[in-house]
Amino acid sequence: MNEEFSKEEKDGFYKAVFSRRDVRSHFTSRSIDEEIIMKILKAAHHAPSVGFSQPWNFILIKDNKTKKKIKESFEKEREHSAKLVEEPRRSKYLSFKLEGIIDAPVNICVTYDPSKFGPFVIGRTAIPETGVYSVCCAVQNLWLASRTEGVGVGWVSILSNDVLKRVLDLPEHVTPIAYLCLGYVEQFAKKPDLETARWLPRLDLKDVVYYEKWNQKQNPDWNKIEELIRTNIDYA
Amino acid sequence: MNEEFSKEEKDGFYKAVFSRRDVRSHFTSRSIDEEIIMKILKAAHHAPSVGFSQPWNFILIKDNKTKKKIKESFEKEREHSAKLVEEPRRSKYLSFKLEGIIDAPVNICVTYDPSKFGPFVIGRTAIPETGVYSVCCAVQNLWLASRTEGVGVGWVSILSNDVLKRVLDLPEHVTPIAYLCLGYVEQFAKKPDLETARWLPRLDLKDVVYYEKWNQKQNPDWNKIEELIRTNIDYA
Numbered sequence: 001m002n003e004e005f006s007k008e009e010k011d012g013f014y015k016a017v018f019s020r021r022d023v024r025s026h027f028t029s030r031s032i033d034e035e036i037i038m039k040i041l042k043a044a045h046h047a048p049s050v051g052f053s054q055p056w057n058f059i060l061i062k063d064n065k066t067k068k069k070i071k072e073s074f075e076k077e078r079e080h081s082a083k084l085v086e087e088p089r090r091s092k093y094l095s096f097k098l099e100g101i102i103d104a105p106v107n108i109c110v111t112y113d114p115s116k117f118g119p120f121v122i123g124r125t126a127i128p129e130t131g132v133y134s135v136c137c138a139v140q141n142l143w144l145a146s147r148t149e150g151v152g153v154g155w156v157s158i159l160s161n162d163v164l165k166r167v168l169d170l171p172e173h174v175t176p177i178a179y180l181c182l183g184y185v186e187q188f189a190k191k192p193d194l195e196t197a198r199w200l201p202r203l204d205l206k207d208v209v210y211y212e213k214w215n216q217k218q219n220p221d222w223n224k225i226e227e228l229i230r231t232n233i234d235y236a
Numbered sequence: 237m238n239e240e241f242s243k244e245e246k247d248g249f250y251k252a253v254f255s256r257r258d259v260r261s262h263f264t265s266r267s268i269d270e271e272i273i274m275k276i277l278k279a280a281h282h283a284p285s286v287g288f289s290q291p292w293n294f295i296l297i298k299d300n301k302t303k304k305k306i307k308e309s310f311e312k313e314r315e316h317s318a319k320l321v322e323e324p325r326r327s328k329y330l331s332f333k334l335e336g337i338i339d340a341p342v343n344i345c346v347t348y349d350p351s352k353f354g355p356f357v358i359g360r361t362a363i364p365e366t367g368v369y370s371v372c373c374a375v376q377n378l379w380l381a382s383r384t385e386g387v388g389v390g391w392v393s394i395l396s397n398d399v400l401k402r403v404l405d406l407p408e409h410v411t412p413i414a415y416l417c418l419g420y421v422e423q424f425a426k427k428p429d430l431e432t433a434r435w436l437p438r439l440d441l442k443d444v445v446y447y448e449k450w451n452q453k454q455n456p457d458w459n460k461i462e463e464l465i466r467t468n469i470d471y472a
Contacts (some may be wrong), residue, residue, distance in 0.1 A: 046256075
């Protein structure tokens with residue numbers, strides 16, 4: 001295999017990045033073939049991990065009884081969190097569809113098991129959180145791979161981890177990191193739902209980049225740079 | 237743009253996933269053009285984030301004085317961690333090259349700022365760690381995008397976050413999540429270094445997948461599935 005990426009290969013990669021969405025609506029009932037799920041999970045499994053510890057597991061959930069218990073937890077947590085925001089944002093918040101637990105044919109809980117290949121894991125001693133960070137990298141691989149397969153993914157984080165642990169029989173030392181809803185979708189939105197709803201704007205790239213130290217800006221010619229890095233992908 | 241991915245587009249994406257490596261050696265001194273760095277950071281900035289909070293910042297570091305301070309922290313932490321592992325693994329551990337801080341022309345510290353668009357962030361109330369998880373997704377986008385551009389990335393986690401915060405002038409409420417070394421490389425290894433060195437083996441996919449509950453296996457025909465999802469990428 002050629003080490004270098006052709007223009008077409010790069011375009012394929014960037015298309016996945018820029019057209020990936022957090023999907024909560026528009027799931028169809030079409031089931032996902034086992035081989036597609038496994039292809040997606042293989043991409044996840046080839047994420048980087050601290051000290052090559054591969055500390056992730058993927059629990060595939062299709063049972064409606066389980067999904068209903070998770071959905072109940074969502075509803076309870078949503079109600080609780082709504083109390084933390086004032087009107088008129090509260091009503092707007094409550095109007096959003098924020099999960100597709102039942103609609104999506106497959107749910108996947110991605111977990112972190114710190115005991116895997118432990119206790120000494122290279123690179124995890126000074127910053128123990130890097131174990132969890134590895135699992136998040138796997139989630140992002142899963143998400144992007146799903147997009148290339150036409151499968152939408154929604155990450156539901158309005159949940160109780162205690163409920164997840166109990167319902168999925170997780171051992172005490174295992175932490176649920178992500179609860180994902182997967183399914184084919186009628187469409188992928190052009191922009192994130194919360195951007196379209198004017199809940200929050202997309203930040204400019206130049207506002208998240210610093211030079212040498214926190215808050216230190218250089219003055220490169222941003223207009224020129226933005227012109228150069230403009231992709232031909234209208235989702236971007 | 238067509239919603240579906242062509243075979244070529246998918247192949248480009250999976251090539252990035254399976255040929256991405258954590259790079260510590262073989263950096264060349266060739267500098268990275270500003271537009272390539274910004275293209276990579278744009279991919280990072282289009283990661284998913286909880287409640288669209290985009291809580292990341294990217295600090296680009298080229299100053300050798302800064303790199304040397306970080307390198308000192310690495311050396312101190314490596315010495316400390318070596319005490320946690322017994323011989324003969326200790327000597328093997330100490331023989332590995334685990335960072336390219338000085339060799340790589342660009343270092344990037346990726347940080348988490350929980351105050352961005354806060355305090356109420358949709359989806360972050362029940363599981364506050366999801367803010368950090370978003371930053372990790374951005375790191376993975378950065379890593380994959382770098383690979384498509386021929387740029388190697390090494391994540392150095394044998395570091396003191398206190399030193400990072402002091403050296404980079406991070407405010408108290410901001411957390412360093414990843415310290416990355418970027419540069420063009422002579423080659424990307426076919427397998428992870430720690431796999432090649434027989435430090436740890438790659439787990440089989442079937443050993444990280446459960447069904448419905450923790451530790452519950454189904455018995456799909458794994459040989460058949462592995463045949464179906466075999467890619468034409470020999471790195472995989």
